[in-house]
Amino acid sequence: MNSSHFKHIRFAGVPIILALIFLSCGQKEPTSSQDYAPRNIEIRYNLGRPHISWNTDEPTYGSVFYGKIPEDYDHFTYESSGLKENHSIKVLDADSGFTYFFRIRVHADDEIVAISSEKTFIPQSAPHEEVLEWTMLNISEGIAIGDCHFIETPNGYRAVIDSGSDDTVRKFYDFCTDRNLQQFNAAIATHLHWDHYGGFISGILDRYSFDSLFIPHSHTSDYSWAYSEILSEANSNDIGFGKIYPNTELEWDPLVNITVLHSGTIGDGDENNSSAVIKFSYGEIDFILTGDAENPAESVILEHYSPALVDCEILKVGHHGRHDATSAEWLNATNPEAALISVDQKSSYDGNSLPSESVIRLLTEQGIDIYRSDKNYPNGESYRYGHVKVITDGEVFEIIIN
Numbered sequence: 001m002n003s004s005h006f007k008h009i010r011f012a013g014v015p016i017i018l019a020l021i022f023l024s025c026g027q028k029e030p031t032s033s034q035d036y037a038p039r040n041i042e043i044r045y046n047l048g049r050p051h052i053s054w055n056t057d058e059p060t061y062g063s064v065f066y067g068k069i070p071e072d073y074d075h076f077t078y079e080s081s082g083l084k085e086n087h088s089i090k091v092l093d094a095d096s097g098f099t100y101f102f103r104i105r106v107h108a109d110d111e112i113v114a115i116s117s118e119k120t121f122i123p124q125s126a127p128h129e130e131v132l133e134w135t136m137l138n139i140s141e142g143i144a145i146g147d148c149h150f151i152e153t154p155n156g157y158r159a160v161i162d163s164g165s166d167d168t169v170r171k172f173y174d175f176c177t178d179r180n181l182q183q184f185n186a187a188i189a190t191h192l193h194w195d196h197y198g199g200f201i202s203g204i205l206d207r208y209s210f211d212s213l214f215i216p217h218s219h220t221s222d223y224s225w226a227y228s229e230i231l232s233e234a235n236s237n238d239i240g241f242g243k244i245y246p247n248t249e250l251e252w253d254p255l256v257n258i259t260v261l262h263s264g265t266i267g268d269g270d271e272n273n274s275s276a277v278i279k280f281s282y283g284e285i286d287f288i289l290t291g292d293a294e295n296p297a298e299s300v301i302l303e304h305y306s307p308a309l310v311d312c313e314i315l316k317v318g319h320h321g322r323h324d325a326t327s328a329e330w331l332n333a334t335n336p337e338a339a340l341i342s343v344d345q346k347s348s349y350d351g352n353s354l355p356s357e358s359v360i361r362l363l364t365e366q367g368i369d370i371y372r373s374d375k376n377y378p379n380g381e382s383y384r385y386g387h388v389k390v391i392t393d394g395e396v397f398e399i400i401i402n
């Protein structure tokens with residue numbers, strides 16, 4: 001599926017409307033263009049979850065900021081390009097019973113042109129019920145390059161895909177402390193490069209409980225020492241050690257289809273191309289994690305899978321946005337609405353060109369919303385770094401920086 005899941009909210013089954021509140025836009029703050037100002041802001045509760053809808057006169061960019069403290073919003077939702085005149089979002093990640101304050105901000109030509117006055121909503125249902133979370137941790141900001149992702153399925157299966165390196169491992173610890181995470185079902189190292197598995201052997205596997213650790217079924221001969229290192233770390237912590245193969249399924253949760261699109265070496269090429277590339281599908285929302293897979297791995301996948309089978313809503317861009325990954329063909333086939341790039345702030349400016357201009361251009365030309373770990377994101381009226389969290393109920397998804 002790749003109809004715009006954020007732009008056209010569908011109500012599952014027969015909607016039970018618990019409350020219907022119309023809020024006046026009468027007290028709008030001054031804006032530079034009244035044409036863009038959100039109006040007819042409406043909050044509808046479907047099965048206790050708030051749905052916020054609004055209108056603007058022109059297609060534009062828009063986002064919703066919300067939080068428990070007035071004017072100090074610690075969440076913002078998917079900041080989407082090409083919004084239609086009538087827009088709505090379903091709020092997935094808010095605690096029931098609390099009052100949330102929110103504003104809708106509208107952009108045009110990268111400028112804020114209108115902000116609604118502050119409104120409130122109160123979710124009534126449990127926030128994590130039947131929801132899948134994928135967080136791309138912001139481990140790399142200003143420290144070192146790396147990838148680290150946390151996934152929790154609707155039935156509570158928890159996995160860590162890639163660990164960052166020894167330099168970034170403290171960021172993972174902080175994330176776990178904030179979330180009170182101690183136990184995980186699975187760990188996957190997408191490939192045997194230090195910025196993807198180094199954190200596992202630099203403390204993560206010692207410090208937290210994991211049932212099993214997986215790596216691709218083969219690696220390039222240059223990295224046999226890394227294989228020995230990670231195998232030994234798993235053994236010493238009594239963690240089951242397994243290999244994953246291409247064109248197989250991972251059975252983590254009956255509600256989520258997980259397909260290994262690629263795994264293992266291509267000829268005697270680059271270790272990056274042995275990266276496990278994994279597609280997660282929950283309901284109508286699909287996302288693909290790519291490790292550092294480059295163009296040759298993408299080509300192998302496209303030989304095996306039709307574009308419909310690799311179509312996704314959210315794509316983790318391969319190899320930190322380097323020029324040797326994310327071909328036009330791969331992007332045409334995957335056709336995401338949002339792209340996540342795990343990249344180090346320094347690498348963007350020290351001549352390494354990460355992410356590459358060519359990849360950013362391709363993404364931009366396709367109207368794909370880009371989330372980068374080296375960028376500041378809006379938080380109310382200010383900006384900050386944060387983890388990029390994707391949350392979905394299988395019908396729509398929300399992207400939250402927190």
Ligand SMILES: [Zn+2]
Binds near residue numbers: 146147193195
């Ligand atoms: Zn890497």
